[in-house]
Amino acid sequence: MDRRTVLKTGLAAGVASMAVPALEEPAVAADDLPGYPEFPYPPTDYREPLRGQFHFSARYGWMNDPNGLVYHDGQYHLFFQHNPHGLEWAEMHWGHATSPDLVHWTQKPMALQPGTHPNRLWSGNGVVDTADVSGLGAGALLVFTATEGVAVAYSTDGARTFQNYDNGRKLVVPPGTESRDPVVRWDPGSGRWVMVVWSNGGGNGGSFYTSPDLLNWTYRSRFGADWFFECPDFFRLPVDGDPARTRWVLTHAGGDYVIGTFDGTTFRPEWPSPQRMDHGTNFAGGTFYAGQTFGGVPDGRVVQLVWQQGDVRGAAWTGNASFPCELRLVSSPDGIRLTRTPVAEIALLRTGSQTWRDRTVPADGTGDPFAGQHADTYEILAEFDLSRTTARQFGFQLHRRPDGTADRTLTYDVAARTLDGRPLPAVDNLLELRLLVDRGQLEIFGNDGLFSWTDTVAFNSAADSQGIRLFATGGAVRVVSATLHRLGSAWGRGESTLDGNLAGPWTAVGAVWSDTRNGKQGNAGGDGFYLSATRATDFVYEGDVRLETARAVALTFRASADARQHYTACVDSGGIVKLWRPGRDIATARAAIFSGRWFHLKIEATGPRIRVHLDHRPVIDATDTAYATGLLGANVYSGIATVQNLMLNGPGLVSTLAGPWTPVSGAWTVPVARPGLHGLSHSDAFALSATSRADLTYEGDLTIVNGTAAALTFRANADASQHYTANIDAAGLVKLWRPGRDIATYATPIRQGRPYHLRVVATGARLQVFLDGGAAPVIDATDTAFGSGLLGVNVFRGSGVAQNLRHT
Template sequence: MSRQGLQPATRSDQFLLSCRSAWIGLVLAFAGSVAIAQDRDDLVIADFEGETYGSWTTTGTAFGPGPARGTLPGQMDVSGFQGSRLVNSFHGGDSSTGTLTSPSFIIKRPFLNFLIGGGKYPGKTSLELVVDGSEVRSATGPNDAPGGSERLDWASWDVAEFVGKPAVLRIVDQHQGGWGHINVDQIVQSHRKQGIAPVCRELVVNARYLHLPVQRDAPVRKLKIVAGDQTVREFDIRLAEKRVDFLVFDDVQTLRGKTLTFETLLPHDAKSLEKIVQADELPDAKSLYREADRPQFHFTSRRGWLNDPNGLLWHEGEYHLFYQHNPYGWDWGNMHWGHAVSPDLLHWKELPIALSPQKYGDWCFSGSGVVDRKNSSGFGSETAPPLVAAYTSTGRGECIIYSNDRGRTWTEFAQNPVVTHQGRDPRLLFHEPTKRWVMAVYDEADGKQAIAFHTSADLKEWTFESRIDGFYECPDLFELPVTGADDQSRWVLYGADGAYMLGRFDGHRFTPDSAKLRTWYGDFYAAQTFSDTPDRRRVQVGWGRDVSFPAMPFNQQMAIPSELTLRTTDEGIRMFARPVAELASLHSKHHAWRDLGSAELGRDLFAALTGELLEIKAEAEVGPTSKLTLLVRGVPVVYDASKNTLSCGKHSAPLAPNKGLVQLQILVDRGSIEVFGNEGRVAISLGVIPAKGVQTLSASTEGEKTRIQLLEVDELASTWR
């Protein structure tokens, strides 16, 4: 069995010395002053709850005119401080500098406790204790690399040797650039040490999975797992300190028989590492995918956070969905590539994590995948073509990986990175006319946000070709035929926010022939389309951004896979998005009504509807003043002809009638409602957990000539059954 606190001899010796030092300090403190020994109350030096710093003095601009009310403009969310204010040197951003110095005070307790966060730059972003004109103690925040957290945590100094002496505290911000600031709060003299300290645990692996306990509101801790002299895992996790909200898991099959050492920082009374257990099953395996709020036909990960779809491709009968994934927590962080496969875009099977960071801080950001059918890379063979993916390593640049076993395992290209620049999110495609591979990648240069194009003959060596400004993150690039127009096609250049341009692409440069356009609205981001589909459909999947599940051990979902087409409209060529035809395979119970006006809708038409998973189709005749409202499990879906708008909850999109008609297709799952207007001319995604126990559907009409010609409702089966 494993033991909490088991450490190598050097760590144990340091721990004992630290303990002995603390006890000696306490004895000296007690002997030095009977009054101090009798007075056990803490002495607050500063809680920073005033509008100004009072008798503290400032230099520079970093600390502003007084304590900050939490998070400052442009800063990540600041948490962990007490009361309503704190010292926050982010005034003016990370480029500002300055100092904040306390008046002199007498040290009367053996410990000085404080909350601290921000940058980890000793002497440049630090809290310092000055005694007799010399710096005798110093502390910093935990952050010196991209990512991290603005949470403050307790720290403590043993100051027993200075009891009775005058001292000054100095808060310093002299660092410019990332994490060039410091956060401090609640500085207290105490007889009790309050803070975090190194803890370890050893465990011999004898099962496939580690079950790791998570508490949603616990501080983020860095957990390192070491086997011998090798770090095999290192990640951030909200380790349970007071209660276990849910369990996440780590597949350690390849580490069976090895002794693992877990290392982290925890409060002295936390037993978090003792709560880590081993099992050959996933946590809560019997209830997996059956949780109360689990979406039933949208993809969600088994555990943890999900965002951008990555590496979408089809190969040997399987659709591959990779995605940005935090396997260790409910919130964003620890970016890995999760992986799932499906025969039909609806029924997904999750596979082991496809791509893990090579080290802490070098995260696996978004990218794409293709089938190298002619083995131009040499990673496979022409009879067994490799799967090749490109991703952003946050510490290196754009990197290539490949698989020769249907995507089950992946190998890093030895000469990574293949492109270095200020940017991310490479999108691979093969340009048939030039017989070259193309990488479309988000790029920042000359203060502008752009998509850059690089080309390659072998997916290994890349040449910069051109750049087009005005797009941000997660590009996609593909060619589509124009429906009903023989021999006409357009290239679509697509950005993370859903804006796209139509134009021409010659393998080197994109030439637009439209302004920015939009199909998707609402909670929809970073979409990507599948490569290498056998039926040549262009199927898109987007991240349902802000589709949250607060009570669940998973978070966020993918939007419904949709087929994209180009069609000619009165406004010109436009892109349409409609749910894939495979959705019809989930139909279980059908309801239909025809020719419904306000009188007919006044009756209880929909009492027979009982399902929570729905596909609703409506076709309505509208006039200039018409308003059609469908109340879908408490959420209003409204078409307002006077404004030419379609809305779903808080989101809306422009939509004009088509020859006096409006068509709606609405998908209802446990975490979202998606609405497609006029055969997908616009689409809206709304993250919402629809109310339970309310009427499933009601409808109403206003204005002249408003009539529902056809209303169909299909109750849907779950894809997890």
Template sequence: MYDEDNRGQFHFSPRSGWMNDPNGLLHYRGTYHFYFQHAPDSLVWDTMHWGHATSPDLVHWQQQANALEPATHPGDLWSGGGVVDGRNTSGLKDGDHDPILVFSGTQGVRMFYSLDGGMTFSAYDEGRIIAQPSGQESRDPKVVWHEPSQTWAMVVWSNDNGNGADFFVSPDLRTWERTSRYVTDWFFECPDFTPMPLDGEVVWVLRDARGSYVVGDFDGREFRTDWTEPRTITANPGGAAGHYYAAQSFDNMPDGRVVTMAWQGLNHGKVWTGNASFPVQQRLVATPDGPRVFSEPVDELASLRQSTTTRGPELLETQLEPLAGTTYELEATFDLSEASTGSFTFRLRSTREVTYDIGAGLLDGVPVPPAADGSLTIRLLVDRGQLAVFAADGAYYACYNIDFTADDSIELTTTVPLPLKSLTLHQLASIW
């Protein structure tokens, strides 16, 4: 069933049924846990469960039994976050494993805990509400450790006086105090809240389901930012069930990386609907326009590389000798230092074009200037139903579901002679 023509071969999708938002992403003792919104017996959104998949490397995923089920876990099992309580602040530890706690619920937050490494969960205190957000509607709790205050923080979307985020604080993950609210029209659903280094200091990135984000300070009780408008993680932001939605970062990463995965809702087959985006590692970079989140594929992608083709350096006159592939990674670096007009285009499987306008400095219509030396690198991840585009060391990131044809052609054309410094094509193996 994993070999349907349009099922991604290195993007996770459920064996069967519907999936949407990533939930409770975390790392524990060498295993990455990816929980997700799941309707196992439906091809459309239905009664929510928490599906579960595990991986040793963020790339090869194995689906496990559902982690949360409505028959045994109370409340609406909608989106939420998860943490590893390695300090046992909750006092729930009983045995060798650290407690793993996940949070869910609408119009009130409920907690579920695991004492077997994240495989099975029990409802805390019979599923009572442990945190009550403001407003008539609320959902999608995300929990993170705040190192300076040695406490836990929770952010929850709610509609009190418009869209916004309620902030809570807790010493033990069981008792929560609501401390502040950040109100802004753009902020809707599925918050992610992440500390990230910038110029030797730690700042906080608050983002919503569409990938809109602002950068600010968090003192353990209140989030503040001087940004008046958000930026977006991807160059193609959209809504639910689109190309990229509800990205969440992993908790308890062993190497300190910020790694996120999102829901892509436009890929489906005979027995399944939806897939996860390929995981990206993110960093905050100081730019002339202010701090920006840069995104690149996780380094573990290299484990999928099979045969490799290289080209360059050479002068690209009009068209590169055709290449072929259906699931692959392609990276090309161009020298634009002497070029002032024209464009070059990748045409992928006779279905999708990716174009850079040299004179305007636009990649598919988005400003992406070359590096100081005039070079520009573009990196493509192409799967059976997915396309990710990266450029300029991760300053540009776009994430798509694409209904590719069966054609395996890869074409690179230019309207002006252009130095191609290098091109590398890696055919990628299936994770299944």
């Protein structure tokens, strides 16, 4: 989405249909590594001045529009327009954060980034394809983006990585010189998906398309209106909760909206002009812009997030999201209207509450229930009886200091029925207010959400600047009830770059643990531990570990919370694998251990028996009775090391080939979301098992994650300078090759993110390759270069995964 000052000026002046010159987004090169996502951020504790404690902001850099909001596999996914390299709008990426509950957010590595993903990665929408109508895989997450046309990227591993559909081809191209910001929703009436895209063809408007499969779209109609400018949203709501009375709601970036009907082809509004959703400044860079609602919320609620930048920015970030609000349609004296109220999950942030009832607060302030209260981040709910109020004005001073000044004063005018000039009528002489006060953000709601005002305030969080005052002038105000909820921080519950299935929160003991693009990195002078909240007795626990400068790195299990008791299995740069506990080295095994390479550790614990595997080969089998149960985690000793993919009782690598598996170039790990051997390399990279064969049948499942090719390798020598390799290639090929010669190819569509099953049958010089269980080979060739050798896997120029590897 175009975010220039010229837009801000034009929209602020109410000229939504002004002609805007097309300005080019700064170019950016692809990330240096073939694998993505990048995670370049410096560390933060999220406690910087003005950093919202319960409003999402990027760990570092610029953010604007929320994108692709969707519930998927137990997590809410927030994607957002993001410049991770600076504090201004430039080189748009799709940032990514997840939450289990809509309030505790954890920023994840990048979802979409320039160079890796084509087109300009501006605003868009996300959909979970639960029924696999696209053929990209049941549960695939599709995101729609690009400008001057709509392209699709998709993920089959829970939004960890995204592949480009059809190389980023634009599936629709709306009329006009500019188009952007697609939104995709399911229409139960027609049984089809509907897409709305803003464009300037013939003036501002939204083009409507429908599709049965999310990939093939048919133009249906166009809604044109001068006020309708970029970032549309389109959703269906019952009126007053009645499922028999539903309306479609069409909104644009500034929050103006109309309600109407949609017959599967055409949207027909009930009003000639729109209503305004929020009283914040609704231009690009204002306090309320580019709102979007989540798809797939389990209980059917329609929940909205909005870009809330305003004038507040921090030293390390710019912009934040509003607090999530549930949207409803209700009957009001003015007709059907949209309401916004904070989601019920805000209760998860409350750390303490106080309630007062039936108070009268005169002009001298006596009886003020908030007298003596101090808070930094909080929520106020208050109801006032205007029939028993004699004050001309009343309101709140927020973040008040002893000298009587405050960072923000909200004043309600009883005669005018306005809050700081915004119309807010009472209902049956009762006025209800709800305030969310964060360090740089203020959100105000009234009359059960009929009134909404999203704002930013540079609140001073110093200890002597946290007072709250309810005041009245020219008389007294009657308080029916007032509640103060103190709100704690929403940060620090999840892991940004450490992947796995262990429950948090994680606790550092004796080391500093930091997020890096490769995983969690520990730095300790002696022994340091990182412990999850997962407790286990008998189990299989595995993960990838890498020495940087440390003497040892390890998996820890059956640990106490302070790590004074534990078992630890480590790889030690002295050339050993060691199983130990405090006071005893239980067992050791010699191994070639060195820094800069991933090693895979797996522990099988059954009662006192503990077995340790290194790179998929058993190396230790011992017994010890000291500890029967405890926490799972990781350990680093004397230096820096990295851990990743910590998995409890997962499938790991499924293979009949003997270990150890030895990497020959590239980085090889075992991911949690897409188990198997994951390879990452700029060029050709191999991982070779200890199994050697001459004649053989060798098969497995191969997935190109992001890159060019993934393959089965056979008859290889130890350094892979000699080998045969049968691969799937994203260019649309199955290929059999050896160094210096492409032996044979077979043309067939190959999609990134989808597993393909290859089977190789080698009998003497005859080499056959079978695809996806086919009875006939797609390649049947002869070659006499190599008669025997090791079995393994290969990736080329990017990343791929091999799983379910079997041989006979």
